[in-house]
Amino acid sequence: QSALTQPASVSGSPGQSIAISCTGTSSDVGGGYNSVSWYQQYPGKVPKLVIYDVNKRPSGVSDRFSGSQSGNTASLTISGLQAEDEADYYCISFTSRNIYVFGSGTEVTVL
Amino acid sequence: EMQLVESGGGLVQPGGSLRLSCAASGFTLRNYWMSWVRQGPGKGLEWVANIDHDGSQKNYIDSVKGRFTISRDNAQNSLYLEMNSLRAEDTAVYYCLKYGGWYFDCWGQGTLVSVSS
Numbered sequence: 001q002s003a004l005t006q007p008a009s010v011s012g013s014p015g016q017s018i019a020i021s022c023t024g025t026s027s028d029v030g031g032g033y034n035s036v037s038w039y040q041q042y043p044g045k046v047p048k049l050v051i052y053d054v055n056k057r058p059s060g061v062s063d064r065f066s067g068s069q070s071g072n073t074a075s076l077t078i079s080g081l082q083a084e085d086e087a088d089y090y091c092i093s094f095t096s097r098n099i100y101v102f103g104s105g106t107e108v109t110v111l
Numbered sequence: 112e113m114q115l116v117e118s119g120g121g122l123v124q125p126g127g128s129l130r131l132s133c134a135a136s137g138f139t140l141r142n143y144w145m146s147w148v149r150q151g152p153g154k155g156l157e158w159v160a161n162i163d164h165d166g167s168q169k170n171y172i173d174s175v176k177g178r179f180t181i182s183r184d185n186a187q188n189s190l191y192l193e194m195n196s197l198r199a200e201d202t203a204v205y206y207c208l209k210y211g212g213w214y215f216d217c218w219g220q221g222t223l224v225s226v227s228s
Contacts, residue, residue, distance in 0.1 A: 047156065052211070092214075102148075
């Protein structure tokens with residue numbers, strides 16, 4: 001099972017919006033499970049859940065984070081970009097083989 | 112407060128074995144699927160295995176099938192990962208995780224496994 005495809009890096013200026021894509025196949029992201037979740041990870045730290053079930057936001061996560069999906073591609077959008085958003089972001093999806101697969105990870109840089 | 116604490120990591124030679132443990136607290140372990148995820152040095156996250164509530168269903172990524180075994184002891188509130196025939200590419204921080212649905216709602220701090228001669 002190959003990793004889901006994410007851009008290696010995305011950057012933006014403070015206040016801007018950025019989107020991170022997560023592309024899979026009809027056997028995972030596009031499989032109808034609505035299972036995609038997103039995790040934020042600072043260097044040396046444990047990942048933190050920011051979006052689950054494609055577009056749901058956990059309690060305590062800023063409403064600047066939103067998720068969506070179209071076909072085999074899920075997306076995480078960060079609006080009103082802030083310095084504290086600089087981190088690595090990973091998507092993950094359930095698959096038809098009853099296993100999960102992470103995305104390759106995206107480094108977000110705030111210019 | 113939900114908490115997961117891993118232990119058992121360390122340095123092992125190629126071909127060797129290790130058993131990771133994960134102690135759960137703040138929730139009833141038997142009610143949840145559990146999983147192990149790893150992250151190699153400077154690399155991304157990789158899902159490794161999961162196990163259902165009573166241990167009757169187990170799933171693994173291809174690269175660890177036949178070498179790793181996930182198990183649980185609900186009475187002891189513990190999750191395990193038995194790792195045999197270890198390879199250099201298994202070197203990683205191993206995280207114990209609790210499922211909240213399709214997603215992970217609790218992560219441990221991780222335990223480092225280094226496979227080297």
